[in-house]
Amino acid sequence: MSITAIMNQKGGVGKTTTCINLAAQAALSGRTLMVDADKQSSLSRNFGEADPKTSIYDAFMGRPFEVVNVRKNLDLLPATIDFAGVDLEIQNEFSREMILSKAISKIKGNYEYIFIDCPPDISLVTINALACSDFVILPIKASRFSIDGITIMLDFITKIKNGLNPDISILGLLLTHYDERLKISKHIEKEIKENGWDVALFDTRIRNNTAIENSQFEKKTIFEFDKRCHGTIDYMNLGKEVKRKIRKHNSL
Ligand SMILES: Nc1ncnc2c1ncn2[C@@H]1O[C@H](COP(=O)(O)OP(=O)(O)O)[C@@H](O)[C@H]1O
Ligand SMILES: [Mg+2]
Known part of the structure; x- marks a missing residue:
């Protein structure tokens, strides 16, 4: 059993896309749960769960909650818009950083x-997600200010490791929206190397592929949308690489 947070304080870098397709790939070999911890609920909407009976908000409020089965072997703990105010609501809770961890501990044995x-963002919700995770994946979109963001995230994860969750490890940095013909993609790769972060870089890069956007428009995983597109090849490879890295980590 392993819990992996997909994190980047920037929007539009491919977190939700990676969650959808990595989870769909993982579900081919084992029971898998996706947790939507974003009030935008784009993950939930991608599976047609815009108005679920219960949600992650209930989990944070200490109320009973249910997961929804969305595909074979694949469940979802959805988010709804009422999740937006949760940071303020848990502000004065006892162990406010461990609320998600406690809620998930009841069901994690099933997966x-x-x-x-x-x-x-770097909010209490994000802290809750990292506090209960074994691994973090950081999707990095090749753009001008990505490198500054990486330093902030790595420092943040170090703080979590030193404080709340000594067991957390970075599973990898993941280049998304990758296009080897573009200068910016090569530039980011070079900067990652120069900073010594390439040890953590996934071999798999997620190439720019319009099929990815179109699959989400049709509320499908990339595998359901087009078996042969770049997105399918890349997320299939990423899934395998993730499983390899998790196995390797657990055998050390
Ligand atoms: N590799 C890709 N190629 C093309 N479009 C992508 C790719 N990955 C994500 N997208 C699109 O970029 C947008 C932002 O992706 P998303 O996964 O929602 O990012 P985040 O969750 O980090 O905000 C979405 O419209 C998505 O369809
Ligand atoms: Mg998202």
């Missing part, structure tokens, strides 16, 4: 893989 889609 081989759990993936948490984090919000695009």
